[in-house]
Amino acid sequence: MGLKFEDVDILDFLGKIVELNTHHYKDDFDLDRDLILGLAGTGEPEDRRLLWMSRPCGTYTLREREVYLEGSYANNVWRFYHEQTRDTVLAYALSVKDAQDGKVAGNIYPLDYGAHVEQMKRLTCPVGKLAVTFGDGTNIIIPCQEKGRLINELTPLHGQPKSITDLPENERELAMILKRERFKRSYHATPGDLKKYMDGLKKSTLRGKLKEAQAAASTRKPPSHKRETER
Structure with a gap:
């Protein structure tokens, strides 16, 4: 759960x-x-x-x-x-x-x-189509198997593709x-x-363990360097 x-x-x-x-x-x-x-x-x-x-x-x-x-x-x-x-x-x-x-x-x-x-x-579902947004803002859905040919044909008309989104074969x-x-x-x-x-x-x-160790170290009192008074 x-x-x-x-x-x-x-x-x-x-x-x-x-x-x-x-x-x-x-x-x-x-x-x-x-x-x-x-x-x-x-x-x-x-x-x-x-x-x-x-x-x-x-x-x-x-x-x-x-x-x-x-x-x-x-x-x-x-x-x-x-x-x-x-x-x-x-x-x-x-x-x-x-x-x-x-x-x-x-x-x-x-x-x-x-x-x-x-x-x-x-x-997972197979990809069947692509949603292509071209440089002039035109959005066109094309079959996957026709991707190369259609993009080459449409680019001179609408500019370079700005984004390509995969779409399922069965929505x-x-x-x-x-x-x-x-x-x-x-x-x-x-x-x-x-x-x-x-x-x-x-x-x-x-990293969490390291931060805990650093926090613990910062709270420890440093050892005293004072020597006992000589008698």
Whole structure:
């Protein structure tokens, strides 16, 4: 049974995780912060359902929907650090509710990263189409197998592609998978104590252990260098 933290300051929470678990390329989180703030303001429900990970060397923010599309960039990233590395990964599902004055409020679900990847692999949907946004703002959906030819034909008319988004072969199937997985995650999660959770991470992560040791050392009294008065 997992935990959930409801109506919390998402960016503040993730920033604390970065301090505990991400030792290098911490500026990745600056990009995450901007991305999460931007997605929170789009009004698209799927832009508010995200997966986030902290690694010793960086962080990632991914749309949950895209993680479940087989072979997509998000799918490959989410799988890679489980299948190809032994990195300590702290992973979370984010449900964004509101963004105001640089703060993002919502719910956070800590994930068992390895178990989540294995479950996701059993449920992924094939990519069938691509949504392409061209330089002049034109949006066109094209079949995957026609990607190269159609983009080459359309680029002289509409400019270079600005973004390419993977779309499922079966939209209804993907929607049902996401609905079911999110319901299970929320239903089986119990409200967590944020302070207790963070204290537990401090005791288990390398950086947390180091900070505890430094704090303990700073409170110790230095040994006295005074010699006893000679008689």
